[in-house]
Amino acid sequence: MLNAIWAFMIIIAVITGFITGNLSLVAKAVIEGASDGVTLVLGMLGVMCFWTGIMEIAEKGGVMRFISSLLRPVTKLLFKNLNKNEPAMGAIVMNMAANLLGMGNAATPLGLRAMQLLDEKNGGRKKASHEMCMFVLINTASIQLIPTTVILLRQNMGSASPGEIILPVWLVSVAALLVGVLSIKLFRKAEKK
Amino acid sequence: MSISDMILPLFIGIIIFSGLYRGIPIFDTFLKGAKEGLSNAFSILPSIIGLYTAVCMLRASGAIDLICHGLSFLTDKIGFPSEVLPLALLRPVSGGASVAVLSDVLKTFGPDSFPGKVASVIAGSTETTFYTMTVYFAATRVKDTRYTLKSALLADLAGILFGAVAVRLLL
Numbered sequence: 001m002l003n004a005i006w007a008f009m010i011i012i013a014v015i016t017g018f019i020t021g022n023l024s025l026v027a028k029a030v031i032e033g034a035s036d037g038v039t040l041v042l043g044m045l046g047v048m049c050f051w052t053g054i055m056e057i058a059e060k061g062g063v064m065r066f067i068s069s070l071l072r073p074v075t076k077l078l079f080k081n082l083n084k085n086e087p088a089m090g091a092i093v094m095n096m097a098a099n100l101l102g103m104g105n106a107a108t109p110l111g112l113r114a115m116q117l118l119d120e121k122n123g124g125r126k127k128a129s130h131e132m133c134m135f136v137l138i139n140t141a142s143i144q145l146i147p148t149t150v151i152l153l154r155q156n157m158g159s160a161s162p163g164e165i166i167l168p169v170w171l172v173s174v175a176a177l178l179v180g181v182l183s184i185k186l187f188r189k190a191e192k193k
Numbered sequence: 194m195s196i197s198d199m200i201l202p203l204f205i206g207i208i209i210f211s212g213l214y215r216g217i218p219i220f221d222t223f224l225k226g227a228k229e230g231l232s233n234a235f236s237i238l239p240s241i242i243g244l245y246t247a248v249c250m251l252r253a254s255g256a257i258d259l260i261c262h263g264l265s266f267l268t269d270k271i272g273f274p275s276e277v278l279p280l281a282l283l284r285p286v287s288g289g290a291s292v293a294v295l296s297d298v299l300k301t302f303g304p305d306s307f308p309g310k311v312a313s314v315i316a317g318s319t320e321t322t323f324y325t326m327t328v329y330f331a332a333t334r335v336k337d338t339r340y341t342l343k344s345a346l347l348a349d350l351a352g353i354l355f356g357a358v359a360v361r362l363l364l
Contacts, residue, residue, distance in 0.1 A: 001287075005283075005287070006243065006244065006334045009247040009250070010247050013250035013253070013256055016256035023254075026253045026254045029249040029252065029253035029254075030246060030249075030250060032249060033245055033246035033250060036240035037243075037244075037246060037293075038238070040293075041234060041237065041238045045234045048230045049230040050230075051230065052226045052233070053222075053225075053226040053230065054205055054208055055226055056223060057222050058211075058212075058225070059226075059316075060217045060222050061208060061211045061214075061215045061217055062212075063207065082216070094274070104313030105229060108328070111329060112332040115332040116332050116333065118333070119335065121331035122335070124334045125337040126337055127337045127339065128335040128337060128338050128339050129335075130339075132330075132333065132335065133344070135328055136325065136330065136338075136345070137345050138340060139320070140285075140320050140322040140348065141320060141345070142317070142320040145204065147205060147317030148288065149316075150295070150313050150316050153292070153295060153296055153304075153313075154304040157299040157300055157303070157304045157309075158304065159305050159309075163198060164364060165364070166200060166300075167363060168314045168356070168360060168364065169313075169318045170318075171363075172314055172315075172355045172356050172359050173318035175346060176348045176349070176355060178251040179347055180345060180347060180348030181344075183343070184340060184344040186337075
């Protein structure tokens with residue numbers, strides 16, 4: 001998909017530049033954009049390293065386990081058909097804790113493990129189980145305690161208060177997830193009819 | 194001092210303290226994770242360069258302004274900043290493209306402008322829906338994903354609209 005989008009972006013830029021007579025600006029943007037892209041990533045390098053380092057400590061030092069134990073009541077509500085001692089439930093809870101901490105590296109393998117376990121429980125059927133849909137939905141909604149990348153980009157662009165977006169981000173992501181969960185329940189009901 | 198300023202240091206403090214309490218080799222563990230972060234950052238470098246350059250070309254050609262102005266009659270009615278539309282469109286598709294477009298908005302309008310704040314909140318509270326769905330279902334034998342995409346996109350739409358509302362009310 002990104003293949004098409006990227007090509008589309010560049011073609012549109014060249015055509016629009018030709019029509020509006022901005023082609024020289026587009027040429028300048030190629031050079032500047034490419035070198036600014038490097039600055040962008042290099043500007044994030046330090047914090048990305050530091051943060052993944054801290055998160056490794058969170059994983060090994062028990063903070064992740066603690067957070068996953070806090071999540072148990074929530075997952076019990078969302079996955080009513082799963083027993084709390086099931087391995088799939090364990091993987092789901094750990095995946096959610098890793099996402100909450102913004103540990104993409106740890107979250108994905110746990111999430112894939114959970115999907116495989118749910119697939120087995122589903123008997124390898126072609127049709128997804130409701131639990132799978134719910135679990136993927138949760139993973140497509142980002143609930144993150146500290147949105148590191150965004151704060152960092154804001155700081156690098158000279159924001160007076162890079163972190164002020166944390167509270168709105170929490171509220172908005174929870175509200176968006178609630179919309180998702182509510183809609184998934186409604187779609188399921190509609191499907192049964 | 195605001196709450197947001199306290200969250201990060203307190204969070205790090207708690208993590209270090211619990212690591213000490215558990216008796217793990219703190220700095221060695223840190224190094225292991227930090228090295229992973231380093232290789233991650235380098236692995237995303239080519240895609241960010243490619244995507245960011247494409248976004249800069251679009252911006253320079255005037256295409257982004259044309260699209261945003263063209264659709265502003267829709268967004269103005271609900272008080273949504275049309276400058277954030279490119280981010281809203283690309284967010285569910287690609288994480289790299291979102292970083293590129295978010296940086297472009299922050300650079301063009303400033304991180305503390307209304308569009309800059311809305312773009313930040315939206316980027317922080319939504320995910321790359323299509324990518325996540327593809328990867329997760331690829332681990333199973335499922336072919337029919339039922340209502341997953343519909344619900345996930347509804348949640349994204351809600352996040353995008355709520356983002357503007359939250360910035361208006363809270364910041």
